[in-house]
Amino acid sequence: xxxxxxxxxxxxxxxxxxxxxxxxxxxxxxxxxxxxxxxSDKWSCTLSSEETFYFMHSDIPIVHVSFHSSxxxxxxxxxxxxxxxxxxxxx
Amino acid sequence: MNLGGYKNxxxxxxxxxxxxxYRQLNEEDLRNYVGARGLGVKYMVDHGVYNVDAFxxxxxxxxxxxxxTGTRIHMSGRLCTVTxxxxxxxxTDSHMGGWTAARLKWAGFDxxxxxxxxxxxxxxxxxxxxxxxxxxTALWGKGVRPTVKALEDLYGSKDTSVMAIGQxxxxxxxxxxxxxxxxxxxxxGGTGAVAGSKNLKAIVIKGTQRGxxxxxxxxxxxxxxxxxxxxxxxxxxxxxxxxxxxxxxxxNVLMNIINESGALPTRNSQTTVSEHAEAVSxxxxxxxxLVSEPTCHACPVACKKEVEVTEGxxxxxxxxxxxxxxxxxxxxxxxxNKEAVAYMIDRCNEYGIDTIELGHVFSVAMEAxxxxxxxxxxxxxxxxxxxxxxxxxxxxxxxxxxxxxxxGNAAKSFGDGSLAMVSKNQGIPAYDPRGIQxxxxxxxxxxxxxxxxxxxxxxxxxxxxxxPVDRLAVEGKGTLLKIFQDLHAFSDSLDICKFSxxxxxxxxYAEQYTAVVGIELDADDVMKIGERVYNIERYFxxxxxxxxxxxxxxxxxxxxxxxxxxxxxxxxxxxxxxxxYDVRGWKDGIVPAEKLKExxxxxxxxx
Numbered sequence: 001x002x003x004x005x006x007x008x009x010x011x012x013x014x015x016x017x018x019x020x021x022x023x024x025x026x027x028x029x030x031x032x033x034x035x036x037x038x039x040s041d042k043w044s045c046t047l048s049s050e051e052t053f054y055f056m057h058s059d060i061p062i063v064h065v066s067f068h069s070s071x072x073x074x075x076x077x078x079x080x081x082x083x084x085x086x087x088x089x090x091x
Numbered sequence: 092m093n094l095g096g097y098k099n100x101x102x103x104x105x106x107x108x109x110x111x112x113y114r115q116l117n118e119e120d121l122r123n124y125v126g127a128r129g130l131g132v133k134y135m136v137d138h139g140v141y142n143v144d145a146f147x148x149x150x151x152x153x154x155x156x157x158x159x160t161g162t163r164i165h166m167s168g169r170l171c172t173v174t175x176x177x178x179x180x181x182x183t184d185s186h187m188g189g190w191t192a193a194r195l196k197w198a199g200f201d202x203x204x205x206x207x208x209x210x211x212x213x214x215x216x217x218x219x220x221x222x223x224x225x226x227x228t229a230l231w232g233k234g235v236r237p238t239v240k241a242l243e244d245l246y247g248s249k250d251t252s253v254m255a256i257g258q259x260x261x262x263x264x265x266x267x268x269x270x271x272x273x274x275x276x277x278x279x280g281g282t283g284a285v286a287g288s289k290n291l292k293a294i295v296i297k298g299t300q301r302g303x304x305x306x307x308x309x310x311x312x313x314x315x316x317x318x319x320x321x322x323x324x325x326x327x328x329x330x331x332x333x334x335x336x337x338x339x340x341x342x343n344v345l346m347n348i349i350n351e352s353g354a355l356p357t358r359n360s361q362t363t364v365s366e367h368a369e370a371v372s373x374x375x376x377x378x379x380x381l382v383s384e385p386t387c388h389a390c391p392v393a394c395k396k397e398v399e400v401t402e403g404x405x406x407x408x409x410x411x412x413x414x415x416x417x418x419x420x421x422x423x424x425x426x427x428n429k430e431a432v433a434y435m436i437d438r439c440n441e442y443g444i445d446t447i448e449l450g451h452v453f454s455v456a457m458e459a460x461x462x463x464x465x466x467x468x469x470x471x472x473x474x475x476x477x478x479x480x481x482x483x484x485x486x487x488x489x490x491x492x493x494x495x496x497x498x499g500n501a502a503k504s505f506g507d508g509s510l511a512m513v514s515k516n517q518g519i520p521a522y523d524p525r526g527i528q529x530x531x532x533x534x535x536x537x538x539x540x541x542x543x544x545x546x547x548x549x550x551x552x553x554x555x556x557x558x559p560v561d562r563l564a565v566e567g568k569g570t571l572l573k574i575f576q577d578l579h580a581f582s583d584s585l586d587i588c589k590f591s592x593x594x595x596x597x598x599x600y601a602e603q604y605t606a607v608v609g610i611e612l613d614a615d616d617v618m619k620i621g622e623r624v625y626n627i628e629r630y631f632x633x634x635x636x637x638x639x640x641x642x643x644x645x646x647x648x649x650x651x652x653x654x655x656x657x658x659x660x661x662x663x664x665x666x667x668x669x670x671x672y673d674v675r676g677w678k679d680g681i682v683p684a685e686k687l688k689e690x691x692x693x694x695x696x697x698x
Contacts, residue, residue, distance in 0.1 A: 011328050011556040011593075055554060056336035056344050060328045084614045085596055086557045089578045090329075090550030091543075091589025 003075045004068045009086050014050040014063045020085040021045050024078060042074040043067055092118045095308030096158030096607040097126070098201050102222045104215060106289050107148055107207030111222050116201060122610065123691060126157035126201065128184040129584035129624040131173025134204065135182050136627060136693075141634035145177035145281070146263060146288035148208035154195075154254075154294065157586040158608050161196030161305050161388075163313075165320045166588040168193050168388030170254075170271070175635070176280040177288075178265045178448070178497050179515045179540040182631040183280030186586060188387040188395075191252040191271040196305055197298030209290040214242070214255075218297040227292035234258060234441040235270040242295050252296045257443030258485050260287035265497045266448030270440055274397075274410040275387075278445040279517065280539055308609025316606040319599060320591070324391060327594030329554075332391045337590060341396040342414035343373030345521075352553060352562070353655025354526025355418065356519065358425045358471055359454035360512045360647055363523045364655035367427025371417040376429065385410055392590055398433050405430040409437040415543075418521035419450025424457060425471030435478060442485045451498035451511065451518035452484065453477055459505040465490070512645050515540035515637070524648045524664070526657030527552050529560070529568040532667040535642045536572070538628035544589060546575035556593070565663045569670030577621030584624055623690045626675075629682050630692060639680030642668060 009017060018036065022028075026038030026045050038045040048064035067082070069075040092099050092115060103112045124130045131153040143149040152174045159167040170192035176183035195203070199220030212227035230238050238255040252271060259267035260283035267283035268276050277283070286292075307313035329335040336344040349355045350368035357365040369375060376398060386393040397410035405428075412433060420432045439446045459465045467490045469476055483491030493504045498518050502511035512519050517540025524531025529548035537545040548571055552562035560571065582592055582600060597614035604612050612620075632641075648662040672678070676686045687694055 008555075008559060009557055010554070010559065013326070056329060056348065057339060058328045058331075058334075058336040060554075060556075083558075084618070085598060087574060087578070087596060088550065088557050088594065089547060089575050089582070089589070089592035090554070090556060091547040091579060091592050 002068055002070055003072045004066060005075060005079055007065045009063050009065055011060050011088060012063070012086055013061050014047055017047055017063055017065060017086070020082060021047070023085070024081055042071060043069040043078050092116060094118065094121060094158070095609045096162065096305045097121065098196060098199055098305060100200055100220060101202035101204065102200060104203060104205045104222065104224070105207045106205055106209040106213065106291060109209070109224055111224070121158075123620070124624060124627070125581070125584035125620060127155045127169070127171040127584050127586035128173065128580065129620070130202070131155045131171060131184060132182050132624065132628050132631060135173060135175065136631055140175055141631060142636070143175065145175045145180070145285055148206070148289070150175050150285060150288075152205040152282070152285050152289060152291070154203040154205075155586070156192050156196055156201055157584055159585050159587055159603060161193040162307065162607055163304070163317050163389060164587070164603050164607065165317070165324055166390050166392070166591040167585065168390060169586040169588055170195070170277070171583065171586050172269060172277050172282040174282055174285045176539065177263070177284050178281040179517050180635060181515055181539055181637060182628055183282065183539040184583065185268060185277035185279045185282045186583065187269065187271055187275045187277040188588065189252070189272045189275035190388050191254050191275075191296060192586070193300070193388040194250065194252040194296045194298035197300055197303035198296050199298075199303070203294065205289055205291060208288065212290050212292050214291070214293040214295060216246075216295045230292050231261060232258065235443050236273055236441055238293055239273060242293060246295055246297060250297055250299045253293055255293035255443070256283040256286045257441055259442040259444035260284050262485060262487055262495070263287055264444055264485060264495045265500070266445040267443050268445050270443050274440045276440065276445070278447065279542065283443050305607070307607045309606050312602070312606035316603045320595060320603055321391070323594040323599060324591065329593045330392050330590055332393065337394055337593065338392045340373030340377055341394045341411065343376060343396065343412060343417055345414050346372035346417065347374065348553065349522060351656060352526055353653055353657030354523040355422055356512065356521065356523045357422050359423065359458045359510065360523060361458070363526055363653040363657055365422035367422045367425070370427030371421040371429045371432055373414070376412050380429065380433065382408065387588070390588065394590060400430045400433055403430065405434040407434045407437045409433055409440065412436065415521050416446035419447045420453070420477070423450045424453050424477065426474055428472075428474050431474035431478070435474070435481065438478065438481045442481070444485065447520060448497060448518050449481070449484070451513070452494040452501055453480070455498045455502050455505070455510050456490070456494060458510050459502070459507070462507070464505045464507060509646050512647065513541060514644055515641055517541045522549055523653060523657070524644055524662040525653035525660045527562045528565055528663060528667065529562070529572055531644055531648060531662040531664055532568055532572050532671060533575070535644050535664055535668065536671060538625065538632055545579060546572045547579070547589070548572055548575050550593070563657070563660060565666050566670070568667045570674050572671060573674050574618070576625050577618050579621070580624035581617050581621035584620070623692060626682050626686060626690050627692050629677070630687065630694070633681050637680070639672075642680050
């Protein structure tokens with residue numbers, strides 16, 4: 001069985017997200033203009049191409065990030081770690 | 092102590108005896124609570140001031156910095172004041188920008204802690220690791236600007252910062268704040284009134300950057316951390332200098348957005364949409380009355396928006412026209428007169444009172460008059476009478492004496508406490524809990540009373556940052572809010588500007604802390620320290636008598652339906668609160684002993 005989670009990350013560039021996935025142990029397997037595929041021993045991840053939307057007079061990047069794993073705990077663990085990196089509190 | 096960033100030097104000023112004791116910092120406290128907000132509340136707990144009257148000489152007034160203050164770390168120019176609030180009775184911390192915090196470090200101090208009460212007005216002069224109390228009798232009765240000018244004339248303006256209270260603090264207006272450099276405010280919670288109760292008029296700080304910047308523990312990592320922080324801010328979608336919405340329009344970029352969401356509290360939250368929002372919005376202000384964009388120490392964002400009204404009876408030049416101030420004195424009071432709002436903000440800065448709370452006492456009085464509860468006439472949008480009443484409030488004349496006690500107390504005096512849009516007796520900010528569910532939970536559970544800056548879930552609920560969250564959904568909000576609150580508690584302990592948090596993550600805060608202080612932290616450590624700070628604040632409040640029933644919102648938000656694009660909504664606080672307490676590990680708003688132990692919070696101190 002495969003477990004998966006798709007996230008929509010706003011406000012962070014794809015380059016930055018690329019760095020985060022690598023820091024968490026992902027190795028780039030392949031890439032094209034639409035998608036980058038990463039693999040680790042417990043999960044895989046794809047980053048979509050970067051889109052932008054205009055909000056608060058700012059160009060906000062949007063990237064869709066998908067994590068896949070055959071182990072539910074491993075998926076939960078990587079999501080927690082990834083979200084800690086992407087979290088922005090604002091204020 | 093061998094940590095970087097700190098000066099390892101603080102002054103404990105006993106105003107009753109007129110003595111000053113210099114102390115070194117406790118390394119264990121710094122490891123657990125970092126500085127500023129966290130260390131300040133630790134001092135409050137250490138001294139057990141849970142139940143002292145806020146205006147008693149026994150209350151503590153702690154002016155605090157953090158380890159990053161005065162360094163080259165960007166957006167680190169915040170100063171924090173911690174005390175028991177005369178408005179809420181909770182512990183409170185209130186922060187301001189400018190240059191005062193950095194200069195305090197450059198003058199050789201981490202913190203200045205005031206106890207007791209002077210028998211005559213005094214100010215504290217600080218330079219080169221020494222502090223001295225001076226007679227302020229000639230300054231008493233003066234507003235903030237004349238006080239700052241008189242002290243700058245005496246000591247020279249070069250390398251000098253003056254933080255002062257105005258007549259609001261002197262006259263114990265329960266929402267009086269500290270001001271520095273004329274228009275930077277520690278607005279919330281009445282910290283200026285506590286200073287007034289101690290006869291403390293001002294603090295003059297002389298500190299030059301050259302040769303006095305705190306030494307980072309790890310110089311090589313420091314260079315990298317400074318660059319990484321700047322890169323994040325410069326490339327941040329909202330913070331990029333002269334490009335991002337927060338840099339170009341300041342906080343008031345939010346006015347139209349929140350209004351369009353149907354979440355702008357209007358006319359004392361009787362509705363959630365205002366026809367006046369556009370007139371006082373960041374866009375209008377930029378186009379019509381903006382004159383300059385000053386900034387704080389080490390900040391490239393420059394969110395401050397100085398405005399000038401060049402003619403007419405509201406002629407004024409004031410920094411700054413913030414979203415919260417514009418809302419509180421504008422749509423909240425039924426007006427879009429931006430010139431009059433600017434004029435009122437200026438009066439608040441001169442007297443040293445909180446614009447948000449002032450807006451609330453006005454809107455309470457307006458609704459009370461509308462309902463026939465009071466005879467003193469104050470109509471929605473009557474800006475001239477509002478201006479007139481500011482003087483009455485600050486000088487405690489007539490109805491002003493009741494309003495000076497804050498919106499909650501004033502509403503009770505008028506016979507209907509439910510008219511006050513407060514939580515723990517502090518007025519709500521500019522986001523309606525019916526249209527943004529998570530922020531309502533944030534108001535209710537904020538340890539310093541209703542506040543958006545304890546847990547800014549608006550980022551996710553309105554802007555969708557970093558992930559879109561349905562602003563009207565209930566499930567998950569307790570879990571989400573805890574993350575916001577814990578990260579803010581850490582950044583307030585550094586003490587770094589909240590705007591940095593639009594672009595910087597916990598990793599980056601950890602990197603900057605590690606480089607400066609020399610203690611290796613990671614993102615999980617950052618969140619754990621934030622959780623500890625949030626829990627020790629809650630512990631203080633529990634000891635002061637606050638329990639679950641105080642984590643509340645006004646009935647209006649639970650019963651009366653919102654309008655506009657939030658039409659039909661009410662706050663679902665009880666459901667969110669249950670989830671929140673579960674994730675916090677609290678029982679009915681109380682921190683249990685096992686949670687204190689888990690977080691290594693000492694409880695064998697204080698009264």
